[in-house]
Amino acid sequence: MQVEYINPFIRSMTNTFDTMLGCGIKRGALVLAQDFNGSYDVCGVIGLSGRAQGVVVVNLSQSVAIQAAAAMLMMDPSEFDGLNDDVVDAVGEIANMVAGAAKAELEEFELSISLPNVVVGSPPDIRFPSEVHAIAIPFECAWGPMSLKVGFTPVGVLA
Template sequence: MNADIINLFLHSAIRLFRDMFGLRITSCPAYVLENQLSHRWEISGILGITGDYSGIISFRLPSLLADKLLEKSGIILHDDNKRRETVYSMVGELTNIISSNVSDQLVQSSISISPPAVIIGKNHRILWPKTTPVIAIPFSTQYGPFEVDVCMK
């Protein structure tokens, strides 16, 4: 894994949550993600990486934080189905913004980033590559945690 590439994604995510939503972000110790079947994340925005490096980067958060991000955007929805659809779109767009910010800094490299995919649901599963460890980098905010998971070789 290339720490410089990973840091581009981390810094982009931190800037986005800080500048767009006014979140106070504190980083927590990174760890190797081992138990992937049981986790606290209800929403994941996922990017595929190909080229000089390949792998997956996921931005994960609980629905309570996603709902707070909607509220801070001025969107308040009482219908659960509409709220879920809007959260799905919002997480996809936030992941896309992070991807675009990183892509702008990678113009000289041969790294490509896929369009984002979003998974919603308790204990949803991401099929990580089995040959490379997944590093989880958690963060806390005043409205709840989020995590950036990286599996790249």
């Protein structure tokens, strides 16, 4: 995957947390997803198709997922009982916002995004298509750790 394609996803993740959730995040170093060993409790997964194909995965620790859901629903985090349906729905919506905003910056690929799927459990075993070399970006915020994994390749071009 070409690094310039990852920047819209990084900007989107940063803007989603800063603007929509009121929580600034700090990005770590980019690494190949296969070499990344971060383990998180819940993941929002979005498929990409069009003139490129691939996957976007927003990985959140339980604490980040609960705090984000509380911010979205204007509730106190103590009102949530673990990774309940509201938290899972919020994680899906965060993944949707991140993928949707990045899609808007990548117009040349005429991307469509799938409905979000949310995977709960640690460590989740989410795999990218074999021809896609995904990139992982760790993030930290006051709520805890998270990461973003993105892997896509233009149709007809092997990365």
